[in-house]
Amino acid sequence: MQVHIDRDSCSGTGTCVRLVPARLRMVKDGLDTYAEVIPDGEATEEQLWEAAEACPWAAVILESDDGQVLFP
Ligand code: SF4
Numbered sequence: 001m002q003v004h005i006d007r008d009s010c011s012g013t014g015t016c017v018r019l020v021p022a023r024l025r026m027v028k029d030g031l032d033t034y035a036e037v038i039p040d041g042e043a044t045e046e047q048l049w050e051a052a053e054a055c056p057w058a059a060v061i062l063e064s065d066d067g068q069v070l071f072p
Contacts, residue, residue, distance in 0.1 A: 001045050001070070002063040003037055003052075009059035010034040016051040016060050024051065024060075035059070 003023065005016075012033035017024045023043035027036050043051075049071070052060040058072040 001048060002065065002067075003043075003048050004061040004063065005035045005037060006057075006059040006061055007034050007036075009057045010055075011057055011059075013056060015054050015056070019051040019054060020047045023048070 005024070012026070012035070014026055014035070016035055017026050020043045023038055023041035024035050025038050025041075027034055048060075048062055052058075052062050052071045054060075060071075061069065062071040063069050
């Protein structure tokens with residue numbers, strides 16, 4: 001399963017990062033703070049689903065390995 005962050009939708013709450021700290025991290029860019037995917041980070045599919053469903057802005061995007069959008 002692939003995970004992506006829609007930076008334009010991310011409000012920087014950090015909720016997803018707290019749930020999947022080995023796969024997502026917070027990044028600060030000037031006044032902007034947002035989540036990003038850690039290259040080669042690890043998380044179970046269950047953890048990724050939990051993080052995606054917890055995001056208030058549906059900014060955590062899940063895709064199957066063949067590119068099909070699974071969430072949102
Ligand atoms: S939960 Fe959503 S809004 Fe909050 S940091 Fe993660 S992607 Fe951004």
